[in-house]
Amino acid sequence: MQERPKTRLHVDGALGDGLTVGLDHERAHYLRHVLRMERGDPVAVFNGRDGEWLTRIDGFGKGWCSLAVRERLREQRDGSDLWLLFAPIKRGRIDSVAEKASELGVSRIWPVFTRHTDPHRVNLDRLRANAVEAAEQCERLTVPELAEPVPLERALAGWPEERVLFLCAESGGATPIAEAVRANAGRPAAFLIGPEGGFAKSELDEIRNRPFAVPVGLGPRVLRADTAAFAALACWQALVGDWMAGSGVDARPPDRSAADPGPPSIR
């Protein structure tokens, strides 16, 4: 197989032999004027359904670019069944949560409003853009779903009982995370991270009373919300997810040339 293309993009359309993929204005501009790519140059693409494909730039126009789909580079495979529910936090930090949740293999990112949540709005398009860019860079074959923000009670009311909800609360009784995660190996999972000010005590009690909720402890220090999210997701992947020995054919990332750090970010 030829060398892997240095540029990798998520696309919406179908991928298969002989098909053509169109890129929008922003991406066409990026390929042509930022990366200075030309007709015939290779681009890897994935859509979350058909695996990863090698394409070649077929043509540029005013505000568009077409890619000719050539050859499958990787078969599609499902990612982890892992949700992240988190209370919106301030801008720089929430962007980083979306980025790192994507890198850490989360399948659904779900903003939830708790009693002490501030801000009360969340820019879903911005979060999605961060998650997609991270998926492109980290070699995922899927992108995380960005679920519509809802009040926490509503998320809990419709909860699928078979999915364990690991509650990351900084105080109160909890099982150390390594133990809790291993005890629930094989179940679809979700982590719930509270806002910077913590959950309300009444709220904590209500969550703990749910049969699917398992409070987990992240040690003796008070972690910021974003730190708690990264830490919890990493522990899950390491212990029962796709970082384990023998967890899949792609247990190490595809090789890159270390001498070439790749193109700058699109955004």
Added chain:
Amino acid sequence: MQERPKTRLHVDGALGDGLTVGLDHERAHYLRHVLRMERGDPVAVFNGRDGEWLTRIDGFGKGWCSLAVRERLREQRDGSDLWLLFAPIKRGRIDSVAEKASELGVSRIWPVFTRHTDPHRVNLDRLRANAVEAAEQCERLTVPELAEPVPLERALAGWPEERVLFLCAESGGATPIAEAVRANAGRPAAFLIGPEGGFAKSELDEIRNRPFAVPVGLGPRVLRADTAAFAALACWQALVGDWMAGSGVDARPPDRSAADPGPPSIR
């Protein structure tokens, strides 16, 4: 015991019954004009040696504040013996590495220059400020040491052989992190995170040949340098550090009132 003070500061001087602690201009201003604190108000302080103490504001002057040390709130205890060596990355991300390394219990933060490291300078004072502020907020009793940046070869040349160096490299042979960390339980540890562009291949070989080096794998996705640092540190704490069951008397953070998220950050 009375309620814990909402403000917590790291100080340099000795702490003990009857002593007085002076604060510099920046912190005096913060207490007086940002938090609007007054004489007699409580402040928790720690210096990394004498535990955590309750103090009360004794007086404000032009550019200073004195705190009267009253009562020990927590005994000193050592933190984890865990180093983080990382290649400097761009500004926002390196700040966040210092902050989260502090929250995740790192004892020494050590910037090292690898062959593909860019930038070539690092603002140690800035990193230290981020680490100290995180220590104050996360209830640590110590602050991480910020070691003088050196070329990676020099750090390796003087390496203490008993300390395991977990190499987080994105390609090449590696043991899954959970397995590698458990196999080295009880040893002082360090994680080495490469620059955004990865290590040079020759450099990787040189590191791997050291008897104290253990390459670890962080799954099938290519993680950014900062994500890899957070993930690796969290796994270590969860599996062999102070997040484990029975790892210490302070296995959960001190209780805070969830209704009060505490004062804004000093910086």
